[in-house]
Every structure is written in C-alpha cells, then in structure tokens.
Amino acid sequence: xxxxxxxxxxxxxxxxxxxxxxxxxxxxxxxxxxxxxxxxxxxxxxxxxxxxxxxxxxxxxxxxxxxxxxxxxxxxxxxxxxxxxxxxxxxxxxxxxxxxxxxxxxxxxxxxxxxxxxxxxxxxxxxxxxxxxxxxxxxxxxxxxxxxxxxxxxxxxxxxxxxxxxxxxxxxxxxxxxxxxxxxxxxxxxxxxxxxxxxxxxxxxxxxxxxxxxxxxxxxxxxxxxxxxxxxxxxxxxxxxxxxxxxxxxxxxxxxxxxxxxxxxxxxxxxxxxxxxxxxxxxxxxxxxxxxxxxxxxxxxxxxxxxxxxxxxxxxxxxxxxxxxxxxxxxxxxxxxxxxxxxxxxxxxxxxxxxxxxxxxxxxxxxxxxxxxxxxxxxxxxxxxxxxxxxxxxxxxxxxxxxxxxxxxxxxxxxxxxxxxxxxxxxxxxxxxxxxxxxxxxxxxxxxxxxxxxxxxxxxxxxxxxxxxxxxxxxxxxxxxxx
Numbered sequence: 001x002x003x004x005x006x007x008x009x010x011x012x013x014x015x016x017x018x019x020x021x022x023x024x025x026x027x028x029x030x031x032x033x034x035x036x037x038x039x040x041x042x043x044x045x046x047x048x049x050x051x052x053x054x055x056x057x058x059x060x061x062x063x064x065x066x067x068x069x070x071x072x073x074x075x076x077x078x079x080x081x082x083x084x085x086x087x088x089x090x091x092x093x094x095x096x097x098x099x100x101x102x103x104x105x106x107x108x109x110x111x112x113x114x115x116x117x118x119x120x121x122x123x124x125x126x127x128x129x130x131x132x133x134x135x136x137x138x139x140x141x142x143x144x145x146x147x148x149x150x151x152x153x154x155x156x157x158x159x160x161x162x163x164x165x166x167x168x169x170x171x172x173x174x175x176x177x178x179x180x181x182x183x184x185x186x187x188x189x190x191x192x193x194x195x196x197x198x199x200x201x202x203x204x205x206x207x208x209x210x211x212x213x214x215x216x217x218x219x220x221x222x223x224x225x226x227x228x229x230x231x232x233x234x235x236x237x238x239x240x241x242x243x244x245x246x247x248x249x250x251x252x253x254x255x256x257x258x259x260x261x262x263x264x265x266x267x268x269x270x271x272x273x274x275x276x277x278x279x280x281x282x283x284x285x286x287x288x289x290x291x292x293x294x295x296x297x298x299x300x301x302x303x304x305x306x307x308x309x310x311x312x313x314x315x316x317x318x319x320x321x322x323x324x325x326x327x328x329x330x331x332x333x334x335x336x337x338x339x340x341x342x343x344x345x346x347x348x349x350x351x352x353x354x355x356x357x358x359x360x361x362x363x364x365x366x367x368x369x370x371x372x373x374x375x376x377x378x379x380x381x382x383x384x385x386x387x388x389x390x391x392x393x394x395x396x397x398x399x400x401x402x403x404x405x406x407x408x409x410x411x412x413x414x415x416x417x418x419x420x421x422x423x424x425x426x427x428x429x430x431x432x433x434x435x436x437x438x439x440x441x442x443x444x445x446x447x448x449x450x451x452x453x454x455x456x457x458x459x460x461x462x463x464x465x466x467x468x469x470x471x472x473x474x475x476x477x478x479x480x481x482x483x
Contacts, residue, residue: 243279
C-alpha cells in the first residue's frame with residue numbers, strides 16, 4: 001500500500017509540474033481549437049426542427065452561469081438553408097417570460113406564421129413558424145434571436161441568438177470551391193453571482209467569446225484562403241476588429257454579396273452586423289485576432305481592447321488562391337438610378353438622462369403605425385442621430401443602400417441591413433431639428449419592392465438597451481393592388 005501511495009503522489013507531482021512549468025509559475029492551459037457551431041440543415045428543401053428555449057446552467061469564459069438558451073447551449077445550432085427552402089420550426093417556450101423569434105436580415109414575410117415580431121409566445125406555449133424563403137433570396141450570413149419588447153436585451157445577453165446561413169455565397173467563384181468555411185460568432189455575457197445582472201449595463205465588464213470559447217486558436221496553413229463569416233450577434237457592444245499582419249477581404253455584408261472585394265485592416269461591427277471575409281494566411285506564426293478599444297461617444301459606452309482569438313499559421317505551405325475579380329461578381333443594381341425616390345426623414349434621439357430613447361420624438365408603441373409605405377415605392381431616407389452617442393439603424397424584412405454619411409458620399413459596393421449612426425455634436429435636444437446641436441446623418445435608399453415586404457414590421461436601434469427603452473417604430477407596407 002505504501003508503494004501505491006508513493007506512485008499516486010508521484011503522478012500528482014508530475015501533473016502539478018506540467019501545470020506549473022519548470023519555473024514553478026503557473027502557465028495557461030492550451031487554448032481550445034475553434035470549431036463551428038452544430039448545424040441543422042434543410043433536407044429536400046425543408047429545414048424541419050424543434051427549437052426550445054429553457055434555463056440552463058453552463059460554463060462560459062471559465063465561469064458558471066444559469067441563463068436562458070436555445071436547445072440547451074449558449075451557442076445554439078446554426079440553421080443552414082438554400083434560396084427557395086422552407087424553415088418549419090417548432091418553437092417551445094420553457095422559460096417564465098414571453099418571447100418570440102426574429103429571423104434577422106431575412107427578406108421574408110412579416111405575416112404570421114412567418115417573421116412576426118409582434119407575436120408573444122407565453123411561458124409553456126409552443127408555436128409553429130413557417131418561413132418561406134424566396135428563390136431569389138441573397139446568400140450569406142443571417143441570424144435568429146428574440147424580439148420581445150422590453151426583454152430583448154436580457155434574453156440575447158443570456159445566449160438566445162444563433163446563426164442562420166443561406167448557402168451559395170461563393171458559387172460565382174469557382175477558384176474558391178471547397179475552401180474552409182468558418183463561422184466566427186461574437187457574443188458576450190455579463191455574469192453576477194452565477195446569473196445575469198438584474199440591470200444590464202452595456203459599459204460594465206463583460207465576457208467576450210468566439211463561438212462561446214475564450215480566446216480560441218484558429219488554425220490555417222501558410223498561403224491558405226479561408227472564408228470567415230464574422231457575426232456580432234450579442235446584444236449591446238461594438239467590435240472594432242483587427243487581425244495582426246493580415247487584411248479582411250470583404251465579400252459580403254449583412255448577408256448581401258458585394259459587387260467587388262473590398263480590403264481593409266479593420267472592421268467596425270455594431271451589434272447585429274455581419275461581414276463575410278476571405279482571409280489569406282501569411283507565413284507561419286501566431287497572429288492575434290483583436291477587438292480594439294472603442295467608445296461610442298461623449299455620453300456612450302467604452303470598451304477596452306482585448307484578444308478574441310489567435311490565428312495559428314502552421315503546416316505545409318499552400319499556393320495562394322486568386323481573390324475574385326469584380327467581373328466575377330453578379331451585378332448589384334445601384335438604387336441611385338431609380339427615379340422619383342420619395343424622401344423621408346427619421347430622427348433618433350434620447351432623454352437627457354440617457355434612459356429613454358425615441359424615434360420621431362416618441363417611444364415605441366406597438367399599437368401605432370408610425371410609417372406607411374406602398375409596395376413598389378423606393379424611398380430616400382435621411383436618418384438623423386440627435387444624441388451624443390452612436391446608434392445602430394436596422395430595418396426588418398429588407399436591405400438598403402447607404403449613399404452618404406455626414407454628407408460624404410459612400411462608394412457603392414452593395415446593400416446592408418444595419419448601419420452605424422454617427423453621434424451628434426453640441427447639445428443635441430430631443431426634437432426633429434437637433435436644436436443647439438449638429439446631428440449625425442446617414443442617407444440611405446430603401447426599396448419596398450418585394451411582395452414579402454407587405455405587412456407590419458419595425459425599424460429600430462439594434463443596441464438592445466436602446467431598443468428595449470423606446471427606440472423602435474412600426475412601419476406598414478401596403479399593396480395598393482391587393483385586397
């Protein structure tokens with residue numbers, strides 16, 4: 001028995017030595033290798049699945065937390081479909097709050113049983129969603145999350161958000177066939193005493209993760225080209241991203257293929273934004289994938305910089321693939337060529353204490369239609385931000401073309417469904433003229449031309465705190481030729 005005890009003690013000493021290292025100082029455990037979330041894919045044109053929201057105790061960022069999640073996981077399954085498919089989702093609400101589901105960025109009908117954000121699924125109730133995806137639907141990265149007014153921030157913060165991919169993005173580029181397709185899901189969670197805080201503060205310390213992992217390794221070979229689908233599907237915070245020693249070659253934004261590759265060293269990603277980028281690895285080594293420090297304005301929030309992941313370039317060198325050329329991209333209609341665009345002004349503002357948020361000087365009321373549009377109209381929206389912090393404009397069911405920011409024309413590369421709103425300068429007040437201040441302004445062309453636009457839906461700030469506290473409005477698209 002004494003011998004066995006010595007052997008056991010020796011094993012413990014060896015294990016401790018491996019952790020402490022030869023210097024006696026603790027060394028970090030190996031970082032996990034990044035893997036994609038689990039997948040639920042359509043079969044024969046239908047994605048049929050059950051999605052259940054329930055309270056779950058799990059570990060994230062090395063901390064134990066109990067929070068509401070889908071299908072028992074902080075990173076729920078990615079829904080994977082193709083244009084023309086149908087999503088038949090049996091939704092089960094097993095938490096003690098009402099909730100619902102929004103198919104963010106999808107150009108699908110807002111009418112029940114489709115993408116109806118006015119729906120309330122009560123505790124212990126179920127609902128059968130049917131989402132018919134048009135055959136002409138764009139290919140790219142979208143996502144799903146709750147849109148329950150007043151509870152959206154906390155439900156997403158707990159983990160209720162997951163990717164939705166419409167396949168076909170790289171189809172026009174045969175040289176990219178078979179490249180590694182990585183899903184880079186950015187989510188953060190605040191944890192207090194094993195649960196979410198009762199009052200979430202967007203500027204409070206948080207735990208930022210990639211696919212639910214803390215600082216994972218992303219492996220790639222020298223010269224290799226990979227597709228990274230980077231999605232900020234958290235609730236409040238911005239990410240200003242950089243990959244040391246490399247560029248992001250942007251192929252799509254917000255699920256919309258561009259008309260050309262645009263290359264940049266940094267990506268600014270407000271909540272809800274998605275970029276699909278090609279990464280071409282340089283020589284062997286380790287390169288940090290970083291969120292740079294960022295602040296959202298004089299009365300906004302501040303985020304410190306951090307390393308999100310490390311790209312490890314290793315293995316046999318590959319011959320670098322040529323990036324797609326502009327002539328390989330399918331044409332994207334430039335909406336500036338559409339005549340007789342109807343003008344409209346939308347104003348974002350907030351109370352002086354920063355606790356209440358407005359569109360058009362009023363808080364959200366789901367029973368009131370704030371904006372009415374006819375199917376077939378193409379409008380030019382001047383969107384003003386009268387507050388001294390950034391906001392994130394988003395509209396449901398369709399995409400828009402940004403043409404200028406603060407009066408500076410933007411190059412035309414394609415469409416998007418979210419846009420960062422620059423903040424006002426001076427002492428902006430809550431009114432349409434931003435009295436005593438100069439507003440931040442985005443100009444965008446918004447086309448209401450698809451039959452799937454018909455019905456009621458919303459536009460809003462996609463910062464969860466702002467949306468839940470009033471910064472949302474109802475829009476109705478009517479078909480003049482319909483019944």
